[in-house]
Amino acid sequence: MTISFEVAHTDIMGRVGRLRVGDRTVRTPALLPVYNPHLQIVKTSEMARMGAEAIITNAYSLSRSQEFRERAAYEGLHRLLDFEGVIMTDSGSFQLSVYGDIEITNQETLAWQQEIESDIIVPLDIPTHPDAPRDQAESDLHTTLARLREATALYGEGGRVAGPVQGGSFPDLREAAGRQVRAMGFSFCPVGAVVPLMENYRYAELVTVVLAAKRGIGAGACVHLFGAGHPMVFALAAAMGCDVFDSAAYALAAREGRYLTPDGTLHLNELHDLPCACAVCRGYTAREMSDAEDREHLLAHHNLAVSFAEIAKVRHAIYEGTLWDLVDARCRSHPALLKGYRALLGRTGDLEVSDPVSKRRFFYRGSESCARTEVMRYHRLIARLQIGRRCLVAMAPHPPHGFDEVLLFRPPFGPYPQALSETFPIGQSEIPAWDPDMVRSGCAGIRSLVESHPDSTLTVWCTSRWAPFLREELPGIEVVCGDI
Numbered sequence: 176m177t178i179s180f181e182v183a184h185t186d187i188m189g190r191v192g193r194l195r196v197g198d199r200t201v202r203t204p205a206l207l208p209v210y211n212p213h214l215q216i217v218k219t220s221e222m223a224r225m226g227a228e229a230i231i232t233n234a235y236s237l238s239r240s241q242e243f244r245e246r247a248a249y250e251g252l253h254r255l256l257d258f259e260g261v262i263m264t265d266s267g268s269f270q271l272s273v274y275g276d277i278e279i280t281n282q283e284t285l286a287w288q289q290e291i292e293s294d295i296i297v298p299l300d301i302p303t304h305p306d307a308p309r310d311q312a313e314s315d316l317h318t319t320l321a322r323l324r325e326a327t328a329l330y331g332e333g334g335r336v337a338g339p340v341q342g343g344s345f346p347d348l349r350e351a352a353g354r355q356v357r358a359m360g361f362s363f364c365p366v367g368a369v370v371p372l373m374e375n376y377r378y379a380e381l382v383t384v385v386l387a388a389k390r391g392i393g394a395g396a397c398v399h400l401f402g403a404g405h406p407m408v409f410a411l412a413a414a415m416g417c418d419v420f421d422s423a424a425y426a427l428a429a430r431e432g433r434y435l436t437p438d439g440t441l442h443l444n445e446l447h448d449l450p451c452a453c454a455v456c457r458g459y460t461a462r463e464m465s466d467a468e469d470r471e472h473l474l475a476h477h478n479l480a481v482s483f484a485e486i487a488k489v490r491h492a493i494y495e496g497t498l499w500d501l502v503d504a505r506c507r508s509h510p511a512l513l514k515g516y517r518a519l520l521g522r523t524g525d526l527e528v529s530d531p532v533s534k535r536r537f538f539y540r541g542s543e544s545c546a547r548t549e550v551m552r553y554h555r556l557i558a559r560l561q562i563g564r565r566c567l568v569a570m571a572p573h574p575p576h577g578f579d580e581v582l583l584f585r586p587p588f589g590p591y592p593q594a595l596s597e598t599f600p601i602g603q604s605e606i607p608a609w610d611p612d613m614v615r616s617g618c619a620g621i622r623s624l625v626e627s628h629p630d631s632t633l634t635v636w637c638t639s640r641w642a643p644f645l646r647e648e649l650p651g652i653e654v655v656c657g658d659i
Contacts, residue, residue, distance in 0.1 A: 176335045178295065178363045180397040180418075186498040187548065188389065188416035188529045191490050194363070194397050196261045196294045196335060200228075203397065204413050204493075206404070206486045207231040207263060208479060209423035212243055212256060216426045216475045219258040226483045228260045231421045234288045234297075235267030235279060251292035263295035263337070263421075264288045281322040285329060285336075293335075295363060298326045300339035302368035305380065312343030316352055327359050337399070339367045344380060346387035353391020362396050364388075366417070370402035378411070378515025385415045386525050394529065406437045406485035410505045411515055413489045414498055416529065425482055429475035432465075437485045438508035443474060453480035496534030499547055503540045520546040527552055537604040545587040545616035549600045553588045554620050558627035560592065566628075568621060570637040570645075571657035578634070582624075586613035589620015611644065618648040625652065 176197035184191040194201040208222050210230045222230060237247045247255050252262045266284040279287075281299040288296040299322055301315035319341045326336045338361025342348030349366075356364055366388045372381045385400065392398060397418045403409070404422015412420065425435065434441045436450065443465050449456035455464070455477045464473050492501040506516035519526070520543055530548040537549050544550070563579020570584040582590035586609055591601050606613070625633050634653045637645055645654045 176294070178335055178397075180362055180395070182394075184494050185529050185531060186493040186496050186534070187414040187502075187526050189413040189489070189493045189498050190416070190418055190529075191493045192397070192418060194229075194261075194419070199261045199294065201261050201419075202228060202490070203418040204409065204486055204489050205229060205419050206409075206482055207419060207421040208425060208482075209233075209404075209421060210256060210258075211236070211423075211426075213240070214426070216429065216472055217479055219256050221476065222479065223258065223260065225480055226487070229263060229294075229419075230256070230258055230260065231263040231265060232256065233267070234264035234284060234291065234293060237264075237291065238279065238284075238287050247291045252294075253292065255291075261294045264291070264293040264297060266297040266299045281325055282329075285326055295335055295337055296326075296330075297337045297339065297365070298322045300341055300367055303341055303343040304368065305344040305371050305377070305384075307343050309343070309345055309348075312341075312345055312348055315343070316341050316348055320352070320355055323356065323359055323361070327361075337361065337363045337365055339365045339401075340388045340392065341367055342384075342388070343368070344372075344384060346383055349384055349387040350391040353388045353393075355391075357392055357396060363399065364392050364396045365399035365401050365419075367401045369400065373403060373405070373408065376509065376511035378408075378511050379518040382411075382415060382515050382518040382522070385412070385417065386519075386522055389416045390525065404482065405440070406435055406482045407439055407505055407508055407512065409482075409485050409489050410492070410498065410501045411512065411519065413493070414502050414519060414526075420486075425478035426475050428478055429471045432470075432474065433478075434474060435478040435481055437481065437488075437505060443470075449477075451477060451481055453477050453484075455480070496531065497536065497538070499544075500538050500540065503543060516543065517546075523548050523551045533599040535603065537600040539587065539604065539606045539613060542612035545612055550587050550616060553600060554623045557589060557620055557623045560590075560624065560628075562624070562628055562631050564631055566624075566631050566633050568624075568633065568635045570635060570641065573657060574636045575655075584617060584621075587616035589617040590624055609641075614641065614644065615648055618645065621649060621652070 179195045182190045182192040192203045194203050207229045210232045237243050284299050300319040303312045303315040330336050338356040340352045342352045399419040400412050400417040402422050403412050403420040404424035432443045434443050446461040449461050455473050492498040506512040527548050565578045566580045567578040568582050568584050568590045584590055585601055595601050636657050638658045639656045642656050
């Protein structure tokens, strides 16, 4: 059995693709619900009806289970869990991160996962806490890589073994780890030990860690973000190039009476209405669900349904080329997520490699939109425009004559020739009334034009409203008012 990954559509670094594990296929982005056969809060049959094409369970817990160990070995995971899709198993690294030590070796967990017929086997990697010092991160990474080499020696390259990428909070270690994991032949690469960052809303650091790992992994592998199970982070994580998510968040939240939404978490006892269209929420009032004997199951069912719905929304946004819009909307639901969004916007160099040149639309949503890949790319392309010795940038109607070239102006991009008025991003941009941030971004485009055409003289034609602002933003460039 082998693992392969094929990309069908991209937007930013998000991918719609197909993860093939043997003769089973999973559409990505994909959510793998954590399934614990000891609890069965939501049955695998219910998960499948909601759209689960893959699940994840804990091989270490099964190996220590008096109730399920023998059945798992005899029946195999698919019969035991009554699930026909892909089943991934965690090696015990989660328990290792919680308890510090577990009674199983790397070879033992690899052999056990093979015995119970796991589709995706995970070696016993060492999860390094983000606050750990560098020497510990280096030591843990050295051990993890040694265990990955041990796995490839047992199963060969291109097998059904995952290659976790560790390295703590150090971007250079994460990038180096990703490069080494790919060099070993792994095509399914989980980014591990990031749960503490998400639990503590350290999303800006999460962006740094994931993008560093992605640089090392490259574009050919399927990237799994371990422990990312809250729907509000899926869009941001997908934009960073993560293809697969897993978490027990749907069940853990239900146990505590928490109601997940794409914009955050609510407490069931505080709800007057259930703002969701899933079958559970349309069948109960907030009071009825809160008082129900099977409240935990109902709430977990909702949490999982809303999570799958968000995954579908992310996939649709990638198909439509509107992932930036979805990321912008989701990341405004929490200040820490907004910091993560801004950290992502600061890494356009990483993002542009995968981001399509042409899309369905550019929708301006405020100052953050000025840093999107489409704007940064356009500012660089301005240097390729052909202009004469005397060029006018018209920001107001009825420009004067006598210039070799007249360019129009559309913020946040800047100057453009009439010939580009129907092309992306100029022609497919939805821009509200001008604001200082978008005009300032457009001025960056004008400066780029001036710097790339030193033999040309540039004049800006504008209204009196914008003249003082433009003279401040464009020192040394002639600014003429057209409404005086």
